[in-house]
Amino acid sequence: MVDSVPLETAKAVIDAAEQRADEIDNPMVITVANSEGNLVAQHRMDGAWLASVDISRNKAYTAAALDMPTDELAEPTKPGESLYGLQNTNQGRMVIFGGGYPLERDGEVVGAIGVSGGEVAQDMDVAQSGVDKFDDLSS
Numbered sequence: 001m002v003d004s005v006p007l008e009t010a011k012a013v014i015d016a017a018e019q020r021a022d023e024i025d026n027p028m029v030i031t032v033a034n035s036e037g038n039l040v041a042q043h044r045m046d047g048a049w050l051a052s053v054d055i056s057r058n059k060a061y062t063a064a065a066l067d068m069p070t071d072e073l074a075e076p077t078k079p080g081e082s083l084y085g086l087q088n089t090n091q092g093r094m095v096i097f098g099g100g101y102p103l104e105r106d107g108e109v110v111g112a113i114g115v116s117g118g119e120v121a122q123d124m125d126v127a128q129s130g131v132d133k134f135d136d137l138s139s
Helices: 005-021 050-066 120-138
Strands: 029-036 039-044 100-105 108-116
Touching: 005 029, 005 039, 005 108, 005 120, 029 050, 029 120, 039 050, 050 100, 050 108, 100 120, 108 120
Parallel strands: none
Antiparallel strands: 029 039, 029 108, 100 108
C-alpha cells in the first residue's frame, strides 16, 4: 500500500503554509502529495502565479520520488556533476531548486510538500512552515 497523508492533515499543512505566505505578503501555490508524489491536495492563493500550479506539484513530486528536499539537488545537477540532466527526466517533472520537502512519519516518507510563487528562499520558508505543522500533527 502507498503511504499517504490523510486529506485532513494535508489541509492543515496547507493552511499553515498559507498563513506563512500571508505573513510575508506573497501569494503561493501549495501542494501536498503522497509518498509516490501523487496529488493529495493543492491550494492556489489569490494572486499566485499560474505557472506555480505545476511547479509546486512538481516540487512535491521530486521530494517524494527522491526522498529529499529539492534544494539539495542544485549542486549535484550542475554540468559535470553526477546528476547533471536530472531535471530533464520523468517527463520534466524533476525540480532542482528549493521549495519541496518530504513529509516523514517514524522515519518513513509518507508524502511531500511543494511550494511555488516567490523567490526560492521564500518558497522554502513557506514550505518549511508546512513541514513543521506536519511534524506537530505526527508527534
